[in-house]
Amino acid sequence: MIAFLADKKPQFSIIAKTFFGLEDVLARELFDLGASDVEVLNRSVIFEGSLEVLYKANLHLRTALRLIVPFYTFRVRDEQDIYDELVTLPWHDYLTADQSFAVDVVINTPLIKHSQYAMHLAKDAIVDEIREKTGARPSVDLKTPHLRLNLHVFKDVCTLSLDSTGDSLHKRGYRQETNEAPINEVLAAGMVLLSGWQRDCDFIDPMCGSGTILIEAAQYAHRIAPAQARMDFDFMKWPNYDEALWLKIKEEADNNELEEFDHYILGSDISERNINICKQNVRRAGLQGKISLFRKDFLEFEPPQTERGVCVMNPPYGERMATDEIENFYKSIGDTLKKKFKGYKAWLICSNEFALKHVGLKAKDRMTLYNGALECKYHSYELYEGSYQKPSSSDESGAETEEFKEEG
Numbered sequence: 001m002i003a004f005l006a007d008k009k010p011q012f013s014i015i016a017k018t019f020f021g022l023e024d025v026l027a028r029e030l031f032d033l034g035a036s037d038v039e040v041l042n043r044s045v046i047f048e049g050s051l052e053v054l055y056k057a058n059l060h061l062r063t064a065l066r067l068i069v070p071f072y073t074f075r076v077r078d079e080q081d082i083y084d085e086l087v088t089l090p091w092h093d094y095l096t097a098d099q100s101f102a103v104d105v106v107i108n109t110p111l112i113k114h115s116q117y118a119m120h121l122a123k124d125a126i127v128d129e130i131r132e133k134t135g136a137r138p139s140v141d142l143k144t145p146h147l148r149l150n151l152h153v154f155k156d157v158c159t160l161s162l163d164s165t166g167d168s169l170h171k172r173g174y175r176q177e178t179n180e181a182p183i184n185e186v187l188a189a190g191m192v193l194l195s196g197w198q199r200d201c202d203f204i205d206p207m208c209g210s211g212t213i214l215i216e217a218a219q220y221a222h223r224i225a226p227a228q229a230r231m232d233f234d235f236m237k238w239p240n241y242d243e244a245l246w247l248k249i250k251e252e253a254d255n256n257e258l259e260e261f262d263h264y265i266l267g268s269d270i271s272e273r274n275i276n277i278c279k280q281n282v283r284r285a286g287l288q289g290k291i292s293l294f295r296k297d298f299l300e301f302e303p304p305q306t307e308r309g310v311c312v313m314n315p316p317y318g319e320r321m322a323t324d325e326i327e328n329f330y331k332s333i334g335d336t337l338k339k340k341f342k343g344y345k346a347w348l349i350c351s352n353e354f355a356l357k358h359v360g361l362k363a364k365d366r367m368t369l370y371n372g373a374l375e376c377k378y379h380s381y382e383l384y385e386g387s388y389q390k391p392s393s394s395d396e397s398g399a400e401t402e403e404f405k406e407e408g
């Protein structure tokens with residue numbers, strides 16, 4: 001039934017899950033990792049790969065939430081069909097009675113009315129089959145099961161997959177301290193990659209909060225695998241786990257890291273508290289000395305004078321501001337970008353389209369992303385207009401102020 005668990009060599013289908021809007025950038029990451037037949041779906045990407053590609057994907061993908069391996073598909077008319085089909089499968093070949101399992105259910109069909117009920121029936125079917133064959137029952141463990149299954153119903157097709165990841169890949173481990181509105185790590189990494197930053201110029205987040213965007217940018221710049229610090233993945237509990245292969249992949253990733261980076265990765269925030277939180281997170285990510293941080297109101301921010309740079313920011317969306325306050329705030333963001341960020345490409349994510357209109361600049365790229373449940377626009381502004389003036393030689397030396405050299 002679960003053929004890829006029995007044999008280490010062959011290629012098999014793998015699905016990488018992500019957030020809406022990050023599918024293309026995830027597909028590009030997968031190409032780079034050596035995946036084949038990469039196809040973009042809704043909030044996921046399907047591809048073919050070996051066990052090696054699966055391990056590398058879990059370690060290296062910046063924009064994936066988890067990787068699952070589909071192994072069985074059948075048609076359903078209602079919840080009962082899930083039980084009737086699952087109870088016929090040889091679960092006792094993969095799970096012993098002293099092991100545990102979990103079933104995550106994703107329902108996208110009107111045929112199944114109650115996803116919780118579908119989940120219970122799926123669990124009952126697995127327990128009943130094993131009890132029937134072995135006389136004992138495995139337990140259900142939602143946190144650290146031996147086998148985590150994913151049951152997805154779309155229209156009348158039910159797909160069973162094995163989860164190779166376990167805890168979501170967005171849990172990078174560096175963020176224990178947060179401000180009120182931290183952005184998800186996978187979304188932040190997606191914003192960095194979507195910005196088109198080629199690691200060939202400075203990168204700035206002047207409203208950095210807890211530093212998620214900066215940390216993702218610095219890991220990308222230094223070629224640090226996002227899951228490098230993580231010790232456990234669910235594929236390590238599979239009977240075909242190849243520890244030597246995993247250790248080789250980890251070692252290659254270690255050797256691939258770059259200690260030096262020639263451009264500034266720079267963050268600031270108006271709040272002293274957030275800058276302190278950010279510093280702790282940067283330290284936890286092992287990036288001290290690689291990100292420059294200081295407290296500053298964006299309106300007084302002086303970016304390094306450079307021919308080209310990228311600025312990515314996640315300002316407050318204005319939920320707690322009066323209408324004219326939002327208008328003024330976003331207008332002043334636009335004015336500051338126009339006045340001080342010549343040569344930069346600036347990106348703003350915001351759920352408030354009214355606010356974005358007041359930036360007063362023509363957006364070059366317009367994308368839709370979700371920050372949690374909030375639909376957001378991710379807009380870019382190119383600040384290249386003829387008004388760009390090359391800094392004089394005194395400006396150039398002035399750009400590299402001590403302030404920019406401050407360490408995280």
Ligand SMILES: C[S@@+](CC[C@H](N)C(=O)[O-])C[C@H]1O[C@@H](n2cnc3c(N)ncnc32)[C@H](O)[C@@H]1O
Pocket residue numbers: 179181182183184206207208209210211212213268269270271274296297298299314315316317
């Ligand atoms: C939505 S939060 C950013 C969250 C951040 N991306 C993270 O992952 O933690 C917005 C941030 O903008 C900062 N901020 C608000 N007004 C500012 C201003 N005028 N200048 C600089 N930072 C500002 C806030 O202190 C807050 O940290």
